Amino acid sequence: MMKRLWIFSAxxxxxxxxxxxxxxxxxxxxxGNWLTEGGKAVVEIYLCDGRYCGKIVGLKEPxxxxxxxxxxxxxxxxxxxxxxxxxxxxxxxxTYDGETRWVNGSIYDPDNGKTYSCExxxxxxxxxxxxxxxxxxxxxxxVWTRKQ
Numbered sequence: 001m002m003k004r005l006w007i008f009s010a011x012x013x014x015x016x017x018x019x020x021x022x023x024x025x026x027x028x029x030x031x032g033n034w035l036t037e038g039g040k041a042v043v044e045i046y047l048c049d050g051r052y053c054g055k056i057v058g059l060k061e062p063x064x065x066x067x068x069x070x071x072x073x074x075x076x077x078x079x080x081x082x083x084x085x086x087x088x089x090x091x092x093x094x095t096y097d098g099e100t101r102w103v104n105g106s107i108y109d110p111d112n113g114k115t116y117s118c119e120x121x122x123x124x125x126x127x128x129x130x131x132x133x134x135x136x137x138x139x140x141x142x143v144w145t146r147k148q
Contacts, residue, residue, distance in 0.1 A: 027096035034144040054091035074113035107131045
């Protein structure tokens with residue numbers, strides 16, 4: 001009887017470990033480069049301190065008409081307006097909620113200098129990014145495409 005109990009316990013521990021590994025693999029499917037809606041930018045999603053973050057790694061138009069790099073000129077904090085757009089972290093703090101959904105994050109829009117609460121849902125190679133104020137009902141969704 002003790003031997004059966006031990007075997008059962010070992011099997012349960014093994015199944016729980018496999019389940020955790022599978023969830024981590026699912027969570028990491030978001031990692032990589034994503035082309036924003038309209039092809040304006042490429043955002044790299046990566047792990048940062050156990051959460052999911054993203055930074056701009058490419059722009060369709062990286063320079064201003066005068067040839068200078070595009071900067072974060074719309075940031076409400078004047079001390080941050082000289083940051084280059086390329087390399088700028090625009091999404092951060094996401095945790096995996098299961099079922100191809102990442103929640104509790106934030107997204108920064110350098111076009112208007114505003115930060116919003118955010119959640120993301122993955123459907124095949126399309127990432128639905130929803131920024132909102134307060135509750136998700138009051139927001140906007142854009143679709144990013146995985147960049148190969």
